[in-house]
Amino acid sequence: MVDVFSTPIVVMMILGAVGMALPVINVLRREQGSNTFYAAIAFGALAAAIAFVLHQLAMGYVSATDVLSGDVIADDMLGSFFAIAMLIVAVFTTISSFSYMRGKKYPAVYYSLILLSTIGMVMVAYSNDLVVLFVAWELMSIPTYVLVGFNKRDPASNEAAIKYFMFGALASAVIIYAISIAYGLTGTTDIGGVIAGLGAIDASLVPLALLSGGLFIAGFGFKMGLVPFHMWLPDTYEGSPPPVAALLAAGTKKAGFAAAIRIVVIGMAALSIDWSLALAIIAVMTMTVGNVAAIMQKSISRMLAYSSIGHAGYILIGLAVAPYSASALPGTLLHVLNHAVMKGAAFVAIAGLVVALAATHIEKLRGLGRRMPITAIGITVSLLALAGVPPLNGFWSKLVLFGAAIDAGQEVFWGPWLAIAGVLNSALSLAYYGWIIRKMYFEDEAKAPRVHEPRAVVAVMLFSIAFIVGLGVYPEPAIEFARSAAPLVGIMP
Amino acid sequence: MTNELVDFTLVSVALLCIGIYGLAVKRNALRMLFAVEIVINAANLNLVAFARFVPDSGGQTLALFSIAVAAAEVAVGLGLIIVAYRMYRDVDVAKFRTLRG
Numbered sequence: 241m242v243d244v245f246s247t248p249i250v251v252m253m254i255l256g257a258v259g260m261a262l263p264v265i266n267v268l269r270r271e272q273g274s275n276t277f278y279a280a281i282a283f284g285a286l287a288a289a290i291a292f293v294l295h296q297l298a299m300g301y302v303s304a305t306d307v308l309s310g311d312v313i314a315d316d317m318l319g320s321f322f323a324i325a326m327l328i329v330a331v332f333t334t335i336s337s338f339s340y341m342r343g344k345k346y347p348a349v350y351y352s353l354i355l356l357s358t359i360g361m362v363m364v365a366y367s368n369d370l371v372v373l374f375v376a377w378e379l380m381s382i383p384t385y386v387l388v389g390f391n392k393r394d395p396a397s398n399e400a401a402i403k404y405f406m407f408g409a410l411a412s413a414v415i416i417y418a419i420s421i422a423y424g425l426t427g428t429t430d431i432g433g434v435i436a437g438l439g440a441i442d443a444s445l446v447p448l449a450l451l452s453g454g455l456f457i458a459g460f461g462f463k464m465g466l467v468p469f470h471m472w473l474p475d476t477y478e479g480s481p482p483p484v485a486a487l488l489a490a491g492t493k494k495a496g497f498a499a500a501i502r503i504v505v506i507g508m509a510a511l512s513i514d515w516s517l518a519l520a521i522i523a524v525m526t527m528t529v530g531n532v533a534a535i536m537q538k539s540i541s542r543m544l545a546y547s548s549i550g551h552a553g554y555i556l557i558g559l560a561v562a563p564y565s566a567s568a569l570p571g572t573l574l575h576v577l578n579h580a581v582m583k584g585a586a587f588v589a590i591a592g593l594v595v596a597l598a599a600t601h602i603e604k605l606r607g608l609g610r611r612m613p614i615t616a617i618g619i620t621v622s623l624l625a626l627a628g629v630p631p632l633n634g635f636w637s638k639l640v641l642f643g644a645a646i647d648a649g650q651e652v653f654w655g656p657w658l659a660i661a662g663v664l665n666s667a668l669s670l671a672y673y674g675w676i677i678r679k680m681y682f683e684d685e686a687k688a689p690r691v692h693e694p695r696a697v698v699a700v701m702l703f704s705i706a707f708i709v710g711l712g713v714y715p716e717p718a719i720e721f722a723r724s725a726a727p728l729v730g731i732m733p
Numbered sequence: 734m735t736n737e738l739v740d741f742t743l744v745s746v747a748l749l750c751i752g753i754y755g756l757a758v759k760r761n762a763l764r765m766l767f768a769v770e771i772v773i774n775a776a777n778l779n780l781v782a783f784a785r786f787v788p789d790s791g792g793q794t795l796a797l798f799s800i801a802v803a804a805a806e807v808a809v810g811l812g813l814i815i816v817a818y819r820m821y822r823d824v825d826v827a828k829f830r831t832l833r834g
Contacts (some may be wrong), residue, residue: 371795378802385809392816399829401813406765406826409806410756414770416799417749419794420779424742427787427797479831 246440248366249295250350251289251323258285259355264349266420273545275347279338282351286334288303290327305727310432314368321573321725322365322498325580327492327549330358332700336588337482339595339694349428350390352557353383354487361491370419370429373499374614377415379495384488388480400479401555411462418455421448435507456503457522458588463496465549466556467526474533477587482594484624485541489548490580497555497576501569505562506727510683519560520658526601527665539600543672544583547626551579557641557658564648564655568727574718578625578633578693578711585704589615592697593729605676607668607684612693616680618701623673625708628666633711636719638666742784748775761813762824766807773803 243249262278275731296302297320303309305318335356341347360380367373385408389401423429426437426447438449457612461469473559477485508515530550557573590600592615609616625634649655712720748771755768777796784792818824 274808364810370799371791374795375798375802378806382805382809385813389813389816395820395829397818397833398817399831402762402817402826402829405810405813406756406762406769409766409769409773412806413752413769413776415777416773416776418778419795420745420783423792423795424783426777426790429784429789429791522746575738579778622741727769 246313247293247302247320247323248313248315249329250292251327251362251401254278254285254289254292255355255359255362257421258282258387259352259359261394262348262355264350274641275344276338277339278347278351279341281332285355286331289358289362290324293323293327296320298509305725309368312369312372312430312564312706315361315366317360317725318498318573318727319366321721321733323574324496325494325577326358326361326365326491328353328416329487329494329580329584330361331482332584332704333487334488335696336591336694336702338488338696340481340483340591342588343594344391346390350374352534357381357383357387357487360489361495363710367499368431368502370423372420373418373431373503373582374412377495377499378412381412383483384408384492386590387484387487388476390481390484395476396479397436397481397517398479400476403472404480407462407469411459411469413453414462415459417553419458420451421452421455425449425452434503436697438507453507454662457500457519459521460479460496460500460504464493464500464556465526465530465552466522467549467553470526470529470549474542474545475725477548478539478542478600479538482541482591482600484588485545486584486591489545489587490584492579493552494547495573495577497559497603499571500559502725503662506571508563516560516563516652517550517654519556520675523553523556523658524559524661525553526550527571527599527661528729531665531668531672534669537672538602539604540593540676541600541678542604543585543602544586544590547669547672548583549628550669551575551583553665554638554641554662557645559663560658560729561645561652561655564651565644567640567647567723568644570722571637571644573725575637575641577718578637578708581704581707582634585618585700585708586626588700589619589622589703592694592701595697596691596696602676602679605679606690607680609681610684611688611690614698618697618705619680620677621708623676624714625671627673629670631710631712632711633715633718635712636715637664640719642703665677674704694707738786741778745775745779745782748778750770760825761806762817762826764813766810770803770807773799806828823831 242604303316357380360376363376385405388404389398391397416513422434426434445484455731465473527550530546534543555575558568562568625632628634628638642662645655645659752768752772756765780792780796
């Protein structure tokens with residue numbers, strides 16, 4: 241049974257209480273209120289939630305990952321790992337909103353929606369029952385539809401929100417349809433029960449099980465931005481407020497992977513049907529489409545959106561080879577954490593650009609190294625880490641992921657090819673990241689004046705530079721943590 | 734008994750196909766919203782029908798949750814569409830073209 245003081249329940253209570261109190265405070269104060277006030281409250285709640293998750297981990301109260309435990313909400317390492325990544329991203333979003341939301345309307349609602357969406361993400365990571373998973377998924381998604389369209393006088397923001405809403409609602413509908421079939425086949429909504437039940441179904445019903453699995457992948461794939469479900473993603477990331485884009489790219493996307501690890505990967509092993517090749521093909525398509533399209537972009541937020549699609553492909557490598565290599569899921573988790581920080585930092589930097597220069601066009605980045613030195617260093621470090629340059633953290637997670645793919649080559653012929661595709665794509669991505677870095681540091685004819693960097697953005701930049709370089713120089717603790725959090729998947733014969 | 738279940742499932746699959754067809758073909762935001770609703774209701778029909786045939790009432794619980802959540806989702810979606818209508822005086826998604834790659 242789930243204890244009332246287990247990690248997910250307490251995190252949900254902290255964030256939920258504060259998230260629902262914020263609009264009430266707004267009404268009681270009978271004024272719009274200052275952005276800083278509400279941001280500080282939201283930041284406090286998120287910091288308390290992170291502190292609690294870390295405390296539970298440090299005290300050893302968190303159980304090892306066990307999908308078959310039968311709990312509705314699993315207080316396990318896998319959930320805690322994702323919860324930390326998502327809470328860090330929510331903190332990034334909140335801090336960058338200190339400067340982005342200044343002078344904008346309805347700050348209380350904005351931070352309340354961020355907190356509610358964060359609860360949804362965290363609960364997706366912890367959920368061990370399809371009912372909880374679905375409700376948490378919707379709790380995560382619905383606030384983000386509003387957040388993307390938060391600049392409601394801006395046609396781009398509204399268009400982004402409508403596209404995101406249409407695809408997101410379809411994704412939810414597809415997921416509930418997949419759940420309904422899985423429930424019909426096994427007669428339970430417990431994920432462990434579903435997986436055990438699917439292993440024992442009649443052979444004539446296997447096509448239905450495949451349909452259910454395929455719909456799950458499609459539904460989660462919409463949020464993860466897998467090709468061919470990625471059409472909404474660049475428009476949405478470009479049109480939404482940049483702090484919200486950070487939340488989407490680094491937060492809700494990872495919730496898709498958390499759910500996929502619990503259901504698809506483990507269910508795949510139980511069904512003893514080989515989906516790996518299908519996932520591998522999607523992975524290669526996703527990273528190639530993302531990276532090739534990123535080269536042609538003129539807006540840095542759109543480029544990062546495509547690069548985010550590319551990274552979904554790298555992470556999917558881990559899911560594809562999970563049945564064949566013990567280091568695949570740890571690699572996946574490590575890259576999820578690293579990508580959350582790298583991409584979160586990059587989008588926060590864009591929020592800083594929008595506040596200080598009101599521009600996201602790449603030509604406007606000229607001379608940024610002199611005009612906004614700390615933001616420029618933050619962008620440089622996070623882009624190099626995204627490309628996987630040693631000794632930054634992105635290098636280690638890619639190394640583990642591609643190593644797992646080569647390792648899987650002993651079982652399946654396409655394993656090493658996945659690794660080669662990943663390396664080629666990383667090289668390709670270095671080209672367009674390098675182009676941005678060149679614009680920032682080596683093209684500075686205009687001698688535009690130095691501009692004030694928003695302090696909140698500088699704080700996030702300093703933290704993420706420390707995180708990226710720190711984990712790059714000393715990656716062992718993160719790798720150990722990822723290894724202890726990854727569920728064991730039956731290695732296929 | 735089992736044949737009834739097949740009937741329910743066939744209706745539900747038909748609804749799923751109608752919903753996805755609607756999303757793929759229609760360009761009116763409201764019609765697309767209806768199409769999503771049809772898919773969600775196909776799933777609800779499945780859940781309730783299956784709950785009748787398996788010894789577990791979890792399906793009906795989930796169907797109730799799903800109806801409530803879908804209502805919240807539609808409320809948000811309609812809000813976004815109203816904002817778009819104020820700006821464009823239209824709900825044709827093909828006309829929302831500020832963002833190009």
